[in-house]
Amino acid sequence: MRPTLLAVAHGTRSASGQRQIRELVGAVARRRPDLDVRLSYVDVQRPHVAEVVAGVRDAVVVPLLLSAGYHVRVDIAEAVAGTGIPVAGTLGPDEVLLQSLTRNLPRADAVVLAAAGSADPGWRASIRELAARVGAQVAYASGSDPKVADVVADLRRGGARRIAIAAYLLAEGLFYRTLHRAGADVVTPPLCLDPAVAGLVLRRYEQARDAAGMGAGEYSVAVGA
Numbered sequence: 001m002r003p004t005l006l007a008v009a010h011g012t013r014s015a016s017g018q019r020q021i022r023e024l025v026g027a028v029a030r031r032r033p034d035l036d037v038r039l040s041y042v043d044v045q046r047p048h049v050a051e052v053v054a055g056v057r058d059a060v061v062v063p064l065l066l067s068a069g070y071h072v073r074v075d076i077a078e079a080v081a082g083t084g085i086p087v088a089g090t091l092g093p094d095e096v097l098l099q100s101l102t103r104n105l106p107r108a109d110a111v112v113l114a115a116a117g118s119a120d121p122g123w124r125a126s127i128r129e130l131a132a133r134v135g136a137q138v139a140y141a142s143g144s145d146p147k148v149a150d151v152v153a154d155l156r157r158g159g160a161r162r163i164a165i166a167a168y169l170l171a172e173g174l175f176y177r178t179l180h181r182a183g184a185d186v187v188t189p190p191l192c193l194d195p196a197v198a199g200l201v202l203r204r205y206e207q208a209r210d211a212a213g214m215g216a217g218e219y220s221v222a223v224g225a
Contacts, residue, residue: 002036003214004059005205006052006085008076011044012173018045020171020192021064027198035205042075050079059085060208062201064192066092066116066170067123088208091170091200093126100194101134101166106186108164110155111136114179114187115168117143127168134166141175149182156183164188170197 005028009021022039029037040052049061061080063072068090076087091097105111113131117140118124124144131138139151148165155163163184169176171190179187191197 001058002034004036004038004056005032005202006049006056006059006061007037007039007064007201008049008061009039009041009045009064009171010071011041012171013044014171014173014177017172017176017190020190024064024171024192024198024201027195028201031198032202042071048079049076053079053083053085056085058214060088060205060212060214061085062088062204062208063090064170064201065090066097066168066191067118067120067126069118069120069123086208086212086214088204091197091204092168093130094200096194096196096200097168097191098130098133100191100196101130101168101188103194104188105134105166106164108160108162108185110158110160110163111166112139112148112151112155112163112182112184113137113166113168114139114141114148114182116141116175119144130168136166141169141178148179152183162186167191 007025012018025037025039038052040047040049042049113134113136115127127138137151139146139148141148152163165179165184165187167179167188169190170192
């Protein structure tokens, strides 16, 4: 029986976002035919991660999430409790994601790094560090301040003529759509559209297997491959 890579996405009502996540998981499966790659969710869509965990044995959970927030600490943790199934680190932060943002940024007078909001101080610190490396101002698409539209408006008032939003979001959905209404000139594509992210998912899988003493997989995974 093949070992299982159980990818766990947030879930979205956006048809395009759903398709993008399925395509990402499909790319992972094509790179590693030795793995049984399955997709589950923590919210909105089914199957829920707990439903899939109940039917697997030799498995690693890989969160298709950019931060270790509530869904990792509670939803995923509860789903694997007592099973011995290891949980890999989240996709972010990682150099692969930074490089993806940088590759897709056009020339602009100002850049806004737009992320999902969070009250977690560690997460906010990582976002500030990422923004500094991109040369951007931080803003949030939900919850936390400052909001993306407010930062864009401030930059306009300050004289910026061409503003780019670096979208630190994995797939299309409600948060991503708000970025296109924030008044900027261009928004970078969702991160999951970058082929390098499939390699990142596999690297997280291998790291978790190694940490759990499960041994390396049959295939070696190059960073960003």
